[in-house]
Amino acid sequence: MAIKKKFMLLVSLIVVLASFMTACSSSSDSASGKKDDGKIVIGAAMPTFDDKWVSYLIDSLKATAKENNVDLKMVDAKNDSSKQLSQVETFVTQGVDAIIIAAPDPSAIQPAIDAAKDADIPVVLVNRMPSDDVIKQVYAYVGSESVQSGTIQMEEVAKMLGGKGNVAIITGELGHEAQINRTKGNKNIIKKNLDMKVVRESTGNWQRSEGMKVMENWIQSGDKINAVVANNDEMAIGAIMALEAAGKLNDVVVAGIDGTPDALEYVKSGKLKVSAFQDPMGQGKKSIEMAIQAAKGEKLADKYVWVPFELITQENVDTYIEKWKSAGAN
Template sequence: MKTKKIIGLLSITFLMLGLLAACGSDQTSGSKSGEKSIVVGAAMPVFDDKWLSYLYDGIKEYDSEHDNVKVKMVDAKNDAGKQFSQVETFIVQQVDVILINPVETDAVGPMVDAANEADIPVVIVNRMPDEEVMKKIYAYVGSESIEAGTIQMEKVVELLGGKGNVAILNGTLGQESVVNRTKGNKDVLKKNPDMKLVREQTGDYQRSLGMTVMENWIQAGDEIDAIVANNDEMAIGAIMALEEANKRGDIIVAGIDGTIDALEYVKQGKLNISAFQDAYGQGKGAIEAAIKAVNGEKLDNNFINIPFELVTQDNVDEYIKKWEK
C-alpha cells in the first residue's frame, strides 16, 4: 500500500511539473526565436462600431504579423465600469502593457492609476484623456478632435455662404471626442454671427439614433440648413431620415471619420463633407507604441498625432483608395 501511495504521489508531481513546463512553453509559443511573448491587454469600448472595427484591424494585423506579440482584446460593451474590471483582470494576469480606448475619458484615470501601481505601462488610443492622465501614460495615439470639428464647420460655413441654421448631432456624451469636436464646431460659429445653432442632441454615435433624432427634428418643423454630426454614422442616419421624408433638398450634411460607407455617400453626393480619421493607422500606431513601452524606448512627445483631413466629392477617390487592401 505504501508503495502504491508513493507511486501515486510521484505521478501527481510529474503531472504538475509537466503542466508548469507547458505553461512556460506557452509563453514562448508563436515566437520563432524563442523569446518570451509580449502580452498586450487591449481594453476596447465596443466591438459593434463600424469605424472602430478598422482601428481594431490595425491592432490585429500587427498581432498576426509578429510571432512574439499576443493581444488579448476585450469588449466593454460601452460600459465604463465593465472596462475598469477588464483592466483589473489584465493587471491580475500580469500583461506586459495595457492598451485602452476609453468608454468614457472621464473614467480612465483610475484604470491608469491601477496599472501604474502594478508597474504596467499604458497606451491610450483614439480618445484623449485629460492633462493629468496624459502625464501618467506612456503615450496617447490619436487625432486632435477639435481640429476635426473646426475644419468640418469651416467648410459648412463656406458652403452656406456664411449664413444659415445649423443642427449638431453629438456622439456619446462624456467622451473627449464629443466635447472637442463640438467645441471646434461652436468656435467657428462664434466667428460667423449669421450662422445660428438651432438644435443640438446626442445620437450616441449610432446611425439608427442619428436617424431617430433627425426624424424628430423634421416633425418639429425647424428650418435647418445644415446637419453637422460628430461622426459619419449619425450623418448617414440623418440623410436616411431626410430622404425618407422627402426633405433632403439642399440641406448640407457633414460627418467625421471618413469610413468607407461615408466615402461612398460622399462620392454619390449624398454626404457633403467628412473629416478623414485614419482608424487603421491609429490602431497600428497604438500597438507599435505599446511594444516600444515594453522595450523601454523613450519618446520625445507622448502625444502621437495623426491629423484629420477634409474630404469632399472633389478628393474622395484618394481616400477610398486608402481603404483598399
C-alpha cells in the first residue's frame, strides 16, 4: 500500500511539473511576441502615420507582410525620436525577429540601433538615410538614391532650357540627407552646363506654404529666373502658386521630386514640367523582403538596397497616375 501511495505521489509530481513547464513556455512565447504558428514577427517603427507619402509606404509594408505570411507590428513615433526609441525597446522586449525603422531624425537613430543590436535583433532602415557609419551597423538600408533624383531632375531642366539660363533652387530642411544630396545632384549638372548658373538658393523646409513664400520673395527681388528647381514637389507646387499669382508661370520652368499624386496633376496640366518618382510601394516591398532575409539569417552582399527614382514629364505622367491609382491613391 505504501508503495502504491509513493507511486501515485510521483505521478502527481510529474503532472504538476509538466504543467508548470508548459505555463512557463506559454508565458515566454507571449512575452517574446513570437507566434505559436511559427510566423516571422517583424516590428515596423514609422516616423509618422500622418505623412501622405509615408502612408503609402505603410500600406506596402502591410500588403507585403500579408503576402509572405508575416506578423507585422506597426507603431507611430509621431515624429518624435525619443518616442520611437521607446517603441523599438518594446519590440526588443517582445523578442521580434527583425525591426524596420524609418527614423523621424536619422541623426538621432543610434540609441534605437544599439537597443536592437544588444538583443541581436537585425534592423532594416528605410527611406530616411542616416550616416554610412550607422548603416554599417544594420542589416540593410532600403531607399532611393537622393543624388540620382537631383541629377535626373536637373538634366531634364537643362534640356528644356537648352543648356543655358538662371536657376533658383528651393531646398528642403537644411542638413537632411535628401536636401544635401538632391541639391548636390542639381549642382553637378549645372557645373557641366557653362551657360547655366544658380542665382538664388533658399530653404522651403519641404513645405508648400514655405516654397510659395520663398518664390514670392524672389519675384519681388526682380532677379531674372528661368527655372525653379525644388527638392520636393510640395515646395515646387508652392512656387507654381506664387508664379501663377504674379502672372509669370509661363516664363519659368518649375521642377520637383517625389512624383506625388498632387504633383502629377500639376505635371499633367503642364504647370510642373518635371518630377522624379520616389516609389513608396517599392521601398515597402523591399523592406519586408530584407527583414525576412535578416530573420532567417541570410547574408547580404550589399547593405544598400536601392529603389531607383524615375523621371516624370508630361509625356509619361499617365503611367505614374495609374501607379498611384493601383496603390489606392485618391
